[in-house]
Amino acid sequence: xxxxxxxxxxxxxxxxxxxxxxxxxxxxxxxxxxxxxxxxxxxxxxxxxxxxxxxxxxxxxxxxxxxxxxxxxxxxxxxxxxxxxxxxxxxxxxxxxxxxxxxxxxxxxxxxxxxxxxxxxxxxxxxxxxxxxxxxxxxxxxxxxxxxxxxxxxxxxxxxxxxxxxxxxxxxxxxxxxxxxxxxxxxxxxxxxxxxxxxxxxxxxxxxxxxxxxxxxxxxxxxxxxxxxxxxxxxxxxxxxxxxxxxxxxxxxxxxxxxxxxxxxxxxxxxxxxxxxxxxxxxxxxxxxxxxxxxxxxxxxxxxxxxxxxxxxxxxxxxxxxxxxxxxxxxxxxxxxxxxxxxxxxxxxxxxxxxxxxxxxxxxxxxxxxxxxxxxxxxxxxxxxxxxxxxxxxxxxxx
Amino acid sequence: xxxxxxxxxxxxxxxxxxxxxxxxxxxxxxxxxxxxxxxxxxxxxxxxxxxxxxxxxxxxxxxxxxxxxxxxx
Numbered sequence: 291x292x293x294x295x296x297x298x299x300x301x302x303x304x305x306x307x308x309x310x311x312x313x314x315x316x317x318x319x320x321x322x323x324x325x326x327x328x329x330x331x332x333x334x335x336x337x338x339x340x341x342x343x344x345x346x347x348x349x350x351x352x353x354x355x356x357x358x359x360x361x362x363x364x365x366x367x368x369x370x371x372x373x374x375x376x377x378x379x380x381x382x383x384x385x386x387x388x389x390x391x392x393x394x395x396x397x398x399x400x401x402x403x404x405x406x407x408x409x410x411x412x413x414x415x416x417x418x419x420x421x422x423x424x425x426x427x428x429x430x431x432x433x434x435x436x437x438x439x440x441x442x443x444x445x446x447x448x449x450x451x452x453x454x455x456x457x458x459x460x461x462x463x464x465x466x467x468x469x470x471x472x473x474x475x476x477x478x479x480x481x482x483x484x485x486x487x488x489x490x491x492x493x494x495x496x497x498x499x500x501x502x503x504x505x506x507x508x509x510x511x512x513x514x515x516x517x518x519x520x521x522x523x524x525x526x527x528x529x530x531x532x533x534x535x536x537x538x539x540x541x542x543x544x545x546x547x548x549x550x551x552x553x554x555x556x557x558x559x560x561x562x563x564x565x566x567x568x569x570x571x572x573x574x575x576x577x578x579x580x581x582x583x584x585x586x587x588x589x590x591x592x593x594x595x596x597x598x599x600x601x602x603x604x605x606x607x608x609x610x611x612x613x614x615x616x617x618x619x620x621x622x623x624x625x626x627x628x629x630x631x632x633x634x635x636x637x638x639x640x641x642x643x644x645x646x647x648x649x650x651x652x653x654x655x656x657x658x659x660x661x662x663x664x665x666x667x668x669x670x671x672x673x674x675x676x677x678x679x680x681x682x683x684x685x686x687x688x689x
Numbered sequence: 690x691x692x693x694x695x696x697x698x699x700x701x702x703x704x705x706x707x708x709x710x711x712x713x714x715x716x717x718x719x720x721x722x723x724x725x726x727x728x729x730x731x732x733x734x735x736x737x738x739x740x741x742x743x744x745x746x747x748x749x750x751x752x753x754x755x756x757x758x759x760x761x762x
Binding site for chain 1: 703704705706707709710713717718719720721722723724742745746748749750
């Protein structure tokens with residue numbers, strides 16, 4: 291067993307100034323010392339921080355590590371079990387009971403059938419952006435509305451309800467609200483979803499939520515499922531689109547290559563997923579003593595998995611800190627790994643392929659409207675990383 | 690054995706779709722339950738690399754691959 295294991299006392303709260311796309315320096319430093327570090331959770335509980343690709347991947351594939359919220363040993367109080375339907379924080383067999391009925395609704399084939407509709411939504415957003423700009427905030431004009439409209443249509447959230455819904459999700463995903471605000475937004479969302487579920491049960495429409503009412507899932511469970519699908523559907527893709535555009539604008543050679551060659555689009559999406567890893571960290575708790583990277587993870591200990599540093603691991607990726615849209619895709623952890631790997635990843639891929647392609651085609655002179663240092667980023671405390679706004683401008687076509 | 694043979698475990702499969710994405714000529718997903726469907730047990734040479742990659746990226750290790758034994762071993 292290694293005696294000189296690196297110790298990280300707290301997760302960093304900020305990134306290095308001028309490096310908005312790279313993991314915080316403390317995490318990069320930890321990985322340099324080795325793939326596993328000692329770590330103390332904010333509540334004072336001892337834990338581990340895993341930063342290397344192979345170890346992160348092996349924990350995610352290992353059923354001796356639990357996703358259950360009530361087993362997380364991170365605070366000086368006990369966390370409650372996940373609410374019904376929120377299967378991200380559950381193990382088998384509960385996890386499978388919720389995930390299985392959803393899987394057929396998010397297949398590669400079924401998501402590709404949405405391509406045309408997503409193209410239309412994207413065109414509408416770009417038309418509006420072109421009409422009112424330049425300049426524009428890419429977050430509100432493009433990155434947020436596209437995935438919001440798509441997931442709302444897919445699930446069956448009526449159009450008129452989307453604005454308030456988006457606001458509430460922003461509040462509890464933004465990482466900067468007080469506990470009271472967070473609770474209020476969460477409660478309001480819960481209440482709205484409860485109404486939506488009963489409405490779908492009473493009058494089924496052509497959408498995933500209505501289809502799910504035709505199963506043995508209770509209203510309470512459907513509410514939980516809807517919550518995670520909507521939150522995951524809005525926030526992750528929206529942040530990838532905005533932060534991804536920022537990254538492309540800061541790598542003009544790569545952006546030019548993408549613009550010149552539509553065949554690069556699919557690979558570009560995978561590379562941006564790897565490079566940015568907006569879902570930065572997840573946690574797992576050992577159900578028994580597990581030997582990992584020369585250390586013993588004691589039963590009941592919670593480990594923090596850094597997807598971002600894993601996706602930048604030089605032992606796994608050549609020149610990992612370089613954004614290279616031509617990189618041959620052979621597995622990144624941006625959508626996680628193991629039984630919890632992102633259910634909506636094929637939807638996210640179609641959305642990003644369509645949206646990035648359309649954006650670069652529409653605005654050949656797209657650029658930041660402010661110095662890069664002035665782009666406001668989400669704090670590290672947000673579950674999903676990204677930009678808060680992205681002021682962009684472009685040359686109007688001479689007509 | 691002279692060729693690459695594939696096997697899928699539909700019980701392990703979580704329907705993430707990585708195989709259908711990576712090697713669509715070899716794998717598909719059941720339209721009802723989203724789980725893997727194997728289109729070619731012995732994929733033609735042109736699709737073997739993709740099939741191997743699909744096995745490698747499968748999040749639930751539901752795809753196994755038997756490579757031909759090399760002569761003399």
